[in-house]
Amino acid sequence: MTDETPARGDRIAKWLARAGVASRRDAERMLTEGRVRLNNAVVTHPATFVEPGDIVQVDGAVIGAPERTRLWRYHKPDGLVTTHRDPEGRQTVFERLPPGMPRVVSIGRLDLTSEGLLLLTNDGALARRLELPSTGWLRRYRARVNGRPDPAALAALAKGVTVDGVRYGPIEAGLDSVRGDNSWLSLSLREGKNREVRRVLAHLGLHVSRLIR
Known part of the structure; x- marks a missing residue:
């Protein structure tokens, strides 16, 4: 018999990104701001791992475990901004999505007056990976x-x-x-x-x- 180290779950920022809460970068910022709790304890280190059965909260709200990774194609019309919150009060892409859509993030952006193909996903880690210039x-x-x-x-x-x-x-x-x-x-x-x-x-x-x- 051989000893095996039990597999750990995802780092908490990656877990939050996969759950569609935010991009990994934004999730890491949430950690530094003390907004994330794991099993009712504030997470103080980004190298914290989430395992099955753990309870994760952001701003007091319990976050459901990540679903299977999904990808959507969306035709963005002229006049929408690609952001979840616009300080100028303009209508966003995410406000125009069909009812019943899970929380998603965009892979890249199109500016206000641009239109056409926009990829959306419920997996923030995937979004970040596909946005990298090295993806080509x-x-x-x-x-x-x-x-x-x-x-x-x-x-x-x-x-x-x-x-x-x-x-x-x-x-x-x-x-x-x-x-x-x-x-x-x-x-x-x-x-x-x-x-x-x-x-x-x-x-x-x-x-x-x-x-x-």
């Missing part, structure tokens, strides 16, 4: 811009570009059509930094009037 997911966009882009300038984006001191990776960009004063572009990129498409195209002198992922 290909993101495709269609952008309507004012004016007629220079094909050579679009092609040069394949080598990456630096805008206001920020380095953006390769972007495959092409002109789809021209309709009056507007042009439609297709773009593919893997980094997905904050407002990347809008900032890069503005660098080329192009104002984005509609952006669809």
Whole structure:
């Protein structure tokens, strides 16, 4: 016979993320703020493990054990913010979800005036993993811009570009059509930094009037 060390559960921040309470980073902040209890004792160390049967509370509310990981595709319309609480009182994506949806977090974000595919999950740890640039997911966009882009300038984006001191990776960009004063572009990129498409195209002198992922 051999001695085996009993398997421990998840670290508490990961457990909270999997339960859909918050991202792991936000869960770690909750720990430092003393908002999390395990079996009625305030958690003081992030290396605390949650095992089956343990009772976890956040702000006094008991948190149910994580469900199986699920992923949803959501078509975000123009005019919604991708946040759970907006200090300006604007309507959020999460306020418009169908009744009966569990608490979910978004994988990445789309800004207020952007629309299209947004991935949602009940597993905050999965969201964090998929958001990492090293994951290398290909993101495709269609952008309507004012004016007629220079094909050579679009092609040069394949080598990456630096805008206001920020380095953006390769972007495959092409002109789809021209309709009056507007042009439609297709773009593919893997980094997905904050407002990347809008900032890069503005660098080329192009104002984005509609952006669809």
